[in-house]
Amino acid sequence: MKNILTYILLTTILLFGKSQISYGQTTINMKKEGGVYSIPCSVNGIGLKFIFDTGASNVSISLTEANFLFKNGYLTKKDIIGSANFQDATGNVSVGTIINIRKLEFSGIILNNVEAQVVHELNAPLLLGQSAMAKLGKFQFDPNSGALTLLDNSIKIIDSGTKEGRAYCDSGNSKQELEDYNGAMTDYNKAIDINPNFFRCYWLRGVLKSVMGDNNGAIIDFTKSIKLNPDFKMAYVNRGWSKADLEDFKGSIIDFTKAIQVWDGKDDLAIIYFSRGCSKKELKDEIGAIADFNKAIELDPNDFQAYGNRGHSKMILKDYKGAIADFDKLIEIHPEDGLAFYNRGQAKMALGQKDNACMDWRKAGELGYENVFEDIKEYCN
Structure with a gap:
């Protein structure tokens, strides 16, 4: 008998990324440290780590950071607004200086002209407060997971893209949907020429390159998108698919794993586990692949591809009864799948169930799976 065929359908999966552009909603996954959630930010080009604090009225930095920024030219006298007294959570009043942060960046989002306070203490915590969050429009924060979701219609979210840049990117996405790939690329x-930090447009251009068969070029764009926004989950997914197409399965597993780590919620997560399982199969890690297919099926019980691939892995591990159970489920969901009948027939033949195997193979032939006729001729006549 010929080797069993798998159900890996990366061409179909790649299309998953085509229409996933959404300028209004972004999820930022923050890290919990010492009981508080922190987020890396850039203040006028200098990287600092802030504590997310919706109870703080302003963005706040200590005298230590302020002195460094002034000394190195990242803050100037023009950025000083004035002085004020501040009351902390304990009720204590302290003196501080009000400054203007010209450019505050985090997770690919750029906020301009953010009012902040310099607390006249060397070890005061750095707080990302309301003067920044108010510029983001509506948002939701999950204190259990640390996920900060910026909701649709939050007009202050800018994605590092100006209005003109977005217009070109939207036009490109529309042309791509109509398969005008050259027009979309233009x-x-x-859009990227106008906004070199437009991380979503790098991602979309990468998706287009992958559809056009330029996976190396796609990986360059996905990598740029990730560099600009390390929490942008779809860039990891698409880069993983491109690496898998180039048979860099170890690299694809790393990207799929990162995507799973930053994924918010369960929507579409099954396909990421499925993809990682496929890459593990290519590396002959059948046990690891089965674990991922199990998770994919748990998240999406109707994922017939996961049943097919899991059945294939069980066949390789000589768990023929388990493989038959998976092919049974696949056929229940997708009864017109000739390959499923063929594979189930192989599992039955391995168990010595020749008559039942031949019945499945004949059904596979009726459904148009032509490769089965050689086996029927050899074993069933």
Whole structure:
């Protein structure tokens, strides 16, 4: 008998990324440290780690950071607004200086002209407070997971893209949906020329390159998108698919694992576990693959591809009864799948169930799976 065929359908999966552009909603996953959630930020180009604190009225930095920023030219006298007294959570009043942060960046989002306070204490905590959060429009924060979701219609979210840049990127996405790939590429290039930090447009251009068969070029764009926004989950997913297409399965597993780590919620997560399982199968890690297919099926009980691949892995591990159970489920969900009948027939033949195997193979032939006829001729006549 010929080797069993798998159900890996990366061409279909790649299309998953085409229409996932959404300028209004972004999820930022923060890290919990010492009982509080922190988020890396850039203040006028200098990286600092802030504590997320919706109870703080302003962004707040200590005298230590302020002195460094002034000494190195990242803050100037023009950025000083004035002085004020501040009351902390304990009720104590302290003196501080009000400054203007010209550019505050985090997770690919750029906020301009953010009012902040310099607390005249060397070890005061750095707080990301309301003067920044108010610029983001509506948002939700999950204190259990640390996920900060910036909701639709939050007009202050800018994705590092100006209005003109977005217009070109939207146009490119529309042309891509109509399969005008050359026109889409032209528009994406224009959008990125206008906004070199437009992380979503790098991602969309990468998806287009992968559809056009340029996976190396796609990986460059996905990597740029990730560099600009390390929490942008879809860039990891698409880069993983491109690496898998180039048979860099170890690299794809790393990307799928990162995507799972930053994923918010359960929607579409099954396909990421499925993809990672496929890459593990290519590396002959059948046990690891089964674990991922189990998770994919748990998240999406109708994922027939996961049943097919899990059945294939069980066949390799000589768990023929388990494989038959998976092919049974696949056929229940997708009864017109000739390959499923063929594979189930192979498992039955391995158990010595020749008559039942031949019945499945004949059904596979009726459904148009032509490769089965050689086996029927050899074993069933």
